[in-house]
């Protein structure tokens with residue numbers, strides 16, 4: 298039975314959502330995390346898609362969030378193809394692996410498709426996103442900016458929202474600048490949150 302609602306994020310949610318993101322990403326990809334600061338900055342970015350700034354609520358408590366940004370593929374024939382990128386997406390640590398992430402992802406993607414966007418590309422784990430129709434971007438002939446051709450690009454995923462949107466297109470995907478933040482800015486922002494221990498753990502990628 299569906300025991301959650303998904304709705305647009307409101308300004309009064311910002312602090313709660315930033316703390317949720319911090320709790321969910323903490324020590325997962327690196328000691329500590331930067332994603333709570335990233336979302337703090339993305340919301341004011343001109344490429345941010347307000348209609349797709351979503352939170353998931355269960356029993357009146359926010360347990361998940363997802364957001365999207367507009368970006369482009371610079372195609373090899375000189376055209377610029379409008380696409381979306383996604384994330385961060387997260388679910389509260391205590392509620393992971395119960396299907397909430399997939400439900401939020403599927404809802405978000407359906408909403409993005411309904412708004413007329415053609416494709417979504419981002420960095421992620423195929424074991425989660427593959428269940429929601431994502432595949433390797435290389436299968437669409439899309440390359441990740443700055444990545445040498447021989448490098449492993451299996452982290453770079455894509456899903457068309459309009460079937461055939463990327464037909465006949467090869468090119469380079471650009472990560473929006475808003476996702477790049479400095480360690481110093483993250484540290485400064487993080488100091489406004491409750492103290493948490495940064496740990497170096499197996500499986501971290503940074």
Ligand SMILES: CC(C)(COP(=O)(O)OP(=O)(O)OC[C@H]1O[C@@H](n2cnc3c(N)ncnc32)[C@H](O)[C@@H]1OP(=O)(O)O)[C@@H](O)C(=O)NCCC(=O)NCCS
Pocket residue numbers: 321322325384385386387388389392393394395396397398399400420421422424425426428
């Ligand atoms: C990634 C995340 C959003 C997934 O949400 P979730 O609610 O835990 O995922 P779901 O329960 O809906 O998972 C659906 C399926 O995806 C796969 N999956 C999900 N997380 C996975 C993981 N970490 N490793 C491998 N497979 C995973 C599983 O097959 C899962 O089904 P199963 O539990 O029956 O095996 C959540 O774990 C999270 O917030 N992680 C920390 C932040 C993060 O990494 N965000 C993504 C950045 S790209």
